[in-house]
Amino acid sequence: MLRRRGYRLTTQRRAVLDVIARSRDHLTPGEIHQQVVRRHPGVGLVSVYRTLALLADMGLICEVHVGGNCRSYLLRRPLGHHHHLVCSDCGRVVDFSDCDLGQLEKRLAEDTGYEIEGHLLEFAGRCPDCRAATFT
Amino acid sequence: MLRRRGYRLTTQRRAVLDVIARSRDHLTPGEIHQQVVRRHPGVGLVSVYRTLALLADMGLICEVHVGGNCRSYLLRRPLGHHHHLVCSDCGRVVDFSDCDLGQLEKRLAEDTGYEIEGHLLEFAGRCPDCRAATFT
DNA sequence: CCAGTTAATGAAAATTAGTTTCATTTGCAG
DNA sequence: CTGCAAATGAAACTAATTTTCATTAACTGG
Known part of the structure; x- marks a missing residue:
């Protein structure tokens, strides 16, 4: 899907996608980064943010706003x-x-x-x- | 209402309440602070945050979470x-x-x-x- | 009305989340 | 293979909110 839109399929994007696809839970950018780093040390939090923005743009993931601590959670969209x-x-x-x-x-x-x-x-x-x- | 709960009725709390009561719009903590400072220079942003937290706790105001930039907006509750x-x-x-x-x-x-x-x-x-x- | 206590404040530092910048790397088209 | 634009990582930066702590002032009892 990334390719189809003219984006490059990089290792880091793969890694982020992998984590999101693997998890059934909703993850914060930070949590995603932690998991990505386990298998791919050196991947920057910045790239996670960038990939998440991309995926959100494409509608593959979405955000949750919860509770008092107004932090944006990103999560896998169960389609639709x-x-x-x-x-x-x-x-x-x-x-x-x-x-x-x-x-x-x-x-x-x-x-x-x-x-x-x-x-x-x-x-x-x-x-x-x-x-x-x-x-x- | 503050008194009833054992809180002190300070000048700064009055000022924050005043601004919120006066406005029909939804305001960010920062905006509230700006307005408070106009009449009461020296009132700290910190106190605004503290007062807002208090009021939110008491259910007198509530928050809005909007758009991508996950910033919490505080606003006057139109009762109920x-x-x-x-x-x-x-x-x-x-x-x-x-x-x-x-x-x-x-x-x-x-x-x-x-x-x-x-x-x-x-x-x-x-x-x-x-x-x-x-x-x- | 005054004094004492103690909650509340202001300033500044700390924390947290996210963004921007920029030199370097790398995917991939040719 | 090679070149180049896209993507990356590191670090600096912005912005919002919280914490710390010494000082101030609201209320209570006298």
């Missing part, structure tokens, strides 16, 4: 439109895809005159594990 | 549950309150075992002014 349910304790993320905001979106557009381009929907809650941990 | 429609060009924010996510939330809780605590819903779009500007 979807949203996140984030555990407020451990940060674990569950994806879901049906959000049914079409009507609301339409009404908002009419009421405000905005041309709506997209939306960000995230739920916060406590995952089963963290809930269980409380009762220990 | 609501959401934001943010212009992707100029950043102007419109509030709306009916989101009708109850059913989705319930189903998610059943499916995932998460105890859902809240949600973050934001729409992005282009406001009437910015749309008009394009055609100039």
